[in-house]
Amino acid sequence: MLDQLSDEELMEAYREGNARAFECLLRRHQRPVFNFILRHVGVESVAEEMLQEVFLRIIKGTASYQRTAKFTTWLYTIARNLCVDQSRRAKHRHTVSLDQPVGRGESQTRLSDLVPSDDPSVDRQAIGQELKQRLEHAIAQLSEDQREVFLMREYSGLPFKEIAEIMDCPENTVKSRMRYALERLRESLQEYQDLAAAVH
């Protein structure tokens, strides 16, 4: 019954005291929001803390929620602001990323490749694991603006107009960022295009 309602209707129901409505909202959005945050910060535990903070802010702001505003716009605005804050803090830290290439010259070896894996079926999953790492690396290579647009459109399914509202910029700018993001990803994953064709 509640699953049939829109986000805004669920939010209204929760504001009137129906905790099940919030549960429905959480089940509907926690996964894309979590992945959006995770692709930003790269660390799962930090992403979980930030996800919790996002929904806690939603709970606290329930009373002031206006139905005229789209729920996802509100939700991703909070998530994006937290990601931006996290990025600013991370810039002041001297940490070494596992995705950072090690050595000199044209070596593509990364630190994560040198860390022994505990996974027993490494050989079997080697290809899939490599593809996953390459995809993550390709996303990480995008600029922050391009990555935000790509993640929100590709994984969260938000339309460009709503992304423009969240990022507070013109819709054409969002589309332009999306196009640049796709072109850059295509270049990064050129060697996997055959695999993509096979998947298709």
Next chain:
Amino acid sequence: MDCKRVNEQLVDFLYQELDADQADRIEGHLRQCVGCADDLAGFESTRRLMQQLPQLDPSSAITARLLAEAERAVQPESPGFWERVRSGLRMLVLHPAMTAATVLVLVLGVSFYAYRQSGPLSRSMHEDLPEVEPVAPVAVPTVPVEGPRPAVTLGAGGKTANENKKDAVDLLTPTPSPDGLKQAAGAQFGKLTTAVDATTGSKKRRARPRPTVHYRKGPMAPKNAAPTPNEELAMDLDRSSVAKRRAARRPVATTKAANTYLTQARIATKISNCGQALRLYHKALQTDPGLRRVVGPEVQRCVRVIGAAGAGRLEKAQEQLPLLAGWLEAEISESRRRDQKSKAPTAKAAAKPSPPQASPAKPARKSMGKPVQAVDAY
């Protein structure tokens, strides 16, 4: 449609955000333009690759914590103290009738509390009460069963109300019964009784300039009638009757010293130390002559006990206790007459009045020591 226009809308076409007409036009261009078609194919293959990236789920602990928090947030919280006060005030403002009722209750409550704390109503209010005419005192029965209860009018004895209240409290028995408390309250707030009498049309009593003890009119116990053993037992068994008797005999003097003497005298009487009792009654009368009517029967009993042993001690007491001279003189003459009759016993002795032991006090005291007989008789 040219390639530039198509490139501008290619992303929209890719994510199906164009309307049907625009989408048809672009599809038509893509069928003719290989470059634009390659661009679209590259984007589509990239998207397919990116879909291979697994989507992770947050831990279930996060979900459970958020659900618990969400449930707690919508639960109605019990209002705090100030919130309750605020809502109460808001209700009072919104409901004038309730406000008026609350104010009335508060005023009545405060007035009653002040009344309880400061004794009778204020002096000005007391003076406004109807004057009370004196009532002829009624002899106190030895054992008042349902008898009269002293209604005392206070307030003109030069003592404050709090002092009177303290006196009454001092003389209360260790475990005063409700009736005893009622009696004390009556002594404290005698004017209430007066006011009730005035409203019910009973005979008005004029307050005397000094504290006076008198008895309210009402059903009286038969004068000089000794209670039967059954009656005594009933009284003994009936705690309220005992309390009534105690209340009836409670000192009602206006000064603490007089009350103290009176209490001590009664204790001395109880332990048969009649000589000491007479001295204490004398001191009580010296302190408060108004007690004469109250102590009269009690002094008379003590005098009879002493007189039973001879007139000598009575004569000595008459010299030392001038305020008891009247009672002593009567008993002295009686004692002498008994002495003469005992010296010359004749057949006329049967016609003489009964000895003092036959006074109403004696059987009452004896009966207290014989409850078994009384129970049988009862």
